[in-house]
Amino acid sequence: MRTITIKPAAITHNLNQVKALAPKSNVLAMVKANAYGHGVAAVLPALQQADGIGVATLREALEARQLGWDKTIGLIEGAFTIDEWQQAIEHDISCVIHHAPQLAWALEQIPAADSATRVVWIKYNTGMNRLGFNEQTLVPAAKSLHDAGYQLILTTHFANADDRSHPLNAMQIQRFNDMLSILRETISHDIKGSLCNSAGIVNFPEHHHDWVRPGIMLYGSAPVIDQSAHELNLQPAMEFGAQIIALQTVSAGDAIGYGSRWTAEQDTKTALVSIGYGDGYPRVVNEDAYVTVIDTNNESYRCAVIGRVAMDMIVIDVSAVPGSSALNSKVILWGDAPHVDEVAVHAGTISYELLCRLSLRPQRL
Known part of the structure; x- marks a missing residue:
């Protein structure tokens, strides 16, 4: 059996850690990419104490609304077309505006005063040099939006917040x-401000601003390079x-798996595990x-991964x-x-990639 077990209580715990680190700020909890691979439907109930959620696409925003999320939804890349802008208005979704076409749509079709899209x-x-207005274009864009009745939150994104000492942060x-x-x-x-992602929350407490x-x-993953998740109480x-x-x-001198990359130096007891890159475990480790x-006696053992990871299985050393x-033991x-x-x-790689690229084959619990 292949399983992905999600622990909502851990997510709520981690949210409480965020709120303890940034007690004066509103929290926009990011659930893009299917909640970083955890599953939006499983995660949203654990985030009820957040002030809003952030998503990358309109489809993700609509899914959250269908699942009953009635608080703020921030579309962090904004609408990609004027049709998406109209749908954002219809479903009370708050959008990022980062370039001229989006600005034009917002000024052409202004939501009602009580619409969440007014924010x-x-x-x-x-x-970061990805999305966003530059110093010369942002002020006139902000003024035109404010004059049209919008409430503004200035936002940006760190390029190196995980490394506190990087000079670009300052x-x-x-x-x-x-x-x-x-x-x-x-x-x-x-006008409100939103500067800090996970790493910024940890590394720059004096710059948390409004959101x-x-x-x-x-x-539960560490967002910074100098502290572990355990040290951050995640x-x-x-x-x-x-x-x-x-x-x-496996006898001494015998090799295991594709490419024969691992050779036993002595007779070694090995086990086949029902997992591989077809499930989302990385092929190269x-x-x-x-x-x-x-x-089966509920004893735990640390066992090395040996040989090349295949699509459907890996081999581990179970000598201990x-x-x-050993047979049918949980891994x-x-x-x-x-x-x-x-x-x-x-x-x-990074934990983000591993979590996001899990396949649909494992059973989700």
């Missing part, structure tokens, strides 16, 4: 704070599991990769597991141990 997140490019913070001051002085004192936008930390919200389906002893085996209890690919952050390091 717009105007994006300022402070150094520059982005300064640019953002300067622009927010200009907007409040020249247009309206009521924070936690993402990966809600799901709980993993997902356990990725499988089971041992066969046992064999280094020699430090391991899983946790929980045998008593022979009579944890990530969860409490190993943590998904560890697996990401072994795979040369």
